[in-house]
Each structure stands twice: as structure tokens, then as C-alpha cells.
Amino acid sequence: MEIKDARFIISNTDIKKCPEDGKPEYAFIGRSNVGKSSLINLLTNRKNLALTSSKPGKTMLINHFLINNEWYLVDLPGYGFARRGKEGKENINKIIHNYILFRQELTCLFLLIDSRHEPQKIDLEFIQFLGENGIPFCIIFTKIDKVRKNKLEENINNYKNTLLETWEEIPLTFLTSSFKKEGREEILYFIKEINNSL
Numbered sequence: 001m002e003i004k005d006a007r008f009i010i011s012n013t014d015i016k017k018c019p020e021d022g023k024p025e026y027a028f029i030g031r032s033n034v035g036k037s038s039l040i041n042l043l044t045n046r047k048n049l050a051l052t053s054s055k056p057g058k059t060m061l062i063n064h065f066l067i068n069n070e071w072y073l074v075d076l077p078g079y080g081f082a083r084r085g086k087e088g089k090e091n092i093n094k095i096i097h098n099y100i101l102f103r104q105e106l107t108c109l110f111l112l113i114d115s116r117h118e119p120q121k122i123d124l125e126f127i128q129f130l131g132e133n134g135i136p137f138c139i140i141f142t143k144i145d146k147v148r149k150n151k152l153e154e155n156i157n158n159y160k161n162t163l164l165e166t167w168e169e170i171p172l173t174f175l176t177s178s179f180k181k182e183g184r185e186e187i188l189y190f191i192k193e194i195n196n197s198l
Contacts, residue, residue, distance in 0.1 A: 001188040005068055006044040011061040013095050015103050019064055024198060025072040025105045026191055028140075029096065030112030031122060032078035035142040038178035039112065040065075040075055043187060050075055060092065062099055071195055072105070079126065100135055107194060108136050110187070115141040115152055115175070119162045131167065138172045140187070145177040 009019060030036050037050035049065060063075040076099060077092045100109060109130065113123055130137050139159075144152055152175075160170050172190070176183030 001068075001192040003044055003067055003188070005066075006046055006049055006073070007066050008049065009064040009066050009072070011063045013061055013091075015062070015099050018062065018099075018103065018105075019066075019072065022105060023066075023071050024107040024195060025064075025074050025103065026108050026110065027074035027076050027099070027106055028110045028112060029076040030078060030140075030142070031114070031120070034078065034112045034114050035176075035178055036075065036078065036112055039140070039142060039176055040073060042176075042178045042181060042184050044073065062095060071107075071191070074099075074106075079122070100130070101133060106135075107198075108138060108191075110138050110140050110174075112140045112142050113159065115144050115155055116147045118155065119159050124162065127163065127171075128166070138174065138190070140174045140176055140183070142176050142178070144175050144182065145180045 010017070012018065028036055028040060040050040041047060044065070044067065050063070060077055062077075065073045065075070067073050076096055079092065079096060100106065111123075111127065111130070113120075127137075127139075141156060141159075147155065156173070156175075160173075163170055174183050174187055174190075176187070
């Protein structure tokens with residue numbers, strides 16, 4: 001898929017204020033500082049479409065970007081950032097859950113996981129939440145350039161084996177590096193195939 005046009009449309013905290021044109025939406029979510037903004041910029045081939053930050057928890061809103069006037073890329077707030085405090089985390093969780101559970105235009109959720117780490121409880125719980133609610137999702141392992149190849153394979157296998165303890169089948173997975181520009185074509189091809197089938 002060639003992305004000819006990528007435009008920011010709207011930010012908000014209420015799904016009732018999301019676009020109402022019925023276009024399919026592909027949402028991206030992950031723990032804070034997982035590399036979400038960098039991946040969005042890589043996918044759209046724009047340097048600053050999504051603002052990156054060294055400080056975790058920058059994205060606090062539902063951000064809609066219109067791609068090729070055909071579909072929306074949706075940047076969701078990261079989960080699990082402790083400094084927000086209890087009330088802040090509850091507000092973010094409410095925004096996330098309302099979008100994921102009630103946004104009919106959500107076509108696929110991409111869950112980003114940092115490939116450098118062992119399976120994290122917060123990610124596994126979120127995956128369980130998606131499964132229990134029948135949300136279509138894929139897993140994107142980020143920052144694969146920042147870990148040795150054998151350690152990368154070990155970490156990903158650990159994730160898959162952990163999931164297989166409760167899942168019959170592993171969700172589709174992608175490996176990405178925003179720095180080395182890896183994984184972009186595979187994700188965009190997947191989105192294109194779904195759009196063609198709608």
C-alpha cells in the first residue's frame with residue numbers, strides 16, 4: 001500500500017465525537033514508551049505526524065488520522081503509566097475501554113509490545129481483556145533492532161508459549177523497527193487486504 005495522504009483529523013476523549021463517516025479504523029495501543037508514535041510515523045512515512053517524546057504517557061487522547069481518504073489510523077493512549085495517579089489512570093482506562101468496546105468502526109486493534117522484555121503481566125492482562133470481549137487484534141513487537149537476535153527469538157517465543165497456556169491460537173504477529181524501517185510493508189499489506197475484503 002502506498003500512503004499518498006495522511007492527515008490529522010481530530011483528538012478527543014469521547015467516542016461520540018469520533019468521525020461518523022463509517023470508514024474502517026485501525027487503532028494502535030501499547031504500554032507507555034513502547035514506540036507507538038515512532039511506528040505511526042514510520043507507517044505513514046511522515047516525520048512528525050504523531051508526536052514522539054522521551055517522556056512516557058504523552059498520548060492522552062484518541063487521535064484520528066485519515067489515510068488516503070480511505071481509512072483511519074487511530075492513536076490510542078498508552079496504558080500502565082504510574083505517574084498519572086489513580087484518577088488519571090482510571091480516566092485513561094475509561095477512554096481506552098469505551099473506544100475498544102463500543103466503537104463499531106474499529107476494524108483491527110494493533111497491540112504494541114516491546115520486544116526487549118519478558119512477558120509483562122499488564123500486557124497479558126490486556127490481551128486477556130481483548131480475548132474475553134472478542135476484539136479483533138494483532139500483536140506488533142517493537143524495537144527489534146535493540147535486542148540481540150537470539151534474545152529476540154527467546155522473548156517472542158516466551159510470549160507465544162505464555163499465550164498458548166490460555167489461547168488455542170496465537171494472534172497474528174509483526175516484528176518492527178522504526179529505526180531500521182522494518183515491518184512497515186507487512187502491516188500496510190495486512191490493512192490493505194482487510195480493506196479490500198470489506
